[in-house]
Amino acid sequence: xxxxxxxxxxxxxxxxxxxxxxxxxxxxxxxxxxxxxxxxxxxxxxxxxxxxxxxxxxxxxxxxxxxxxxxxxxxxxxxxxxxxxxxxxxxxxxxxxxxxxxxxxxxxxxxxxxxxxxxxxxxxxxxxxxxxxxxx
Ligand SMILES: [Zn+2]
Ligand SMILES: [Zn+2]
Numbered sequence: 001x002x003x004x005x006x007x008x009x010x011x012x013x014x015x016x017x018x019x020x021x022x023x024x025x026x027x028x029x030x031x032x033x034x035x036x037x038x039x040x041x042x043x044x045x046x047x048x049x050x051x052x053x054x055x056x057x058x059x060x061x062x063x064x065x066x067x068x069x070x071x072x073x074x075x076x077x078x079x080x081x082x083x084x085x086x087x088x089x090x091x092x093x094x095x096x097x098x099x100x101x102x103x104x105x106x107x108x109x110x111x112x113x114x115x116x117x118x119x120x121x122x123x124x125x126x127x128x129x130x131x132x133x134x135x136x
Pocket of ligand 2: 029114
């Protein structure tokens with residue numbers, strides 16, 4: 001695997017990443033839950049300069065993280081699919097939502113972050129490191 005492609009539900013916005021993932025994780029924080037509409041968010045961290053929007057133009061929404069950094073969520077303005085995120089604490093990274101990746105069969109989370117906020121029904125894999133908050 002030396003990269004992957006992704007697209008939103010309606011197909012208007014498409015992405016291409018020409019790099020191996022830097023990190024793969026699940027985030028159980030309230031913001032991720034609210035933004036994705038799912039019980040937790042699964043993301044693939046990639047180098048910012050290796051992510052290209054190949055079709056359409058995602059809309060974005062900026063908010064502040066609980067650590068005070070500025071986070072930006074990019075989504076399709078027609079169908080609402082969340083595509084990727086940016087955090088000014090890691091300007092050289094983007095976090096692609098696993099659900100929009102065309103073939104994410106290789107996805108293997110290395111960490112469960114904000115495990116302290118997980119829903120009671122979410123079962124964590126004991127093989128995957130769990131962090132109460134965001135490490136670092
Ligand atoms: Zn769309
Ligand atoms: Zn989160």
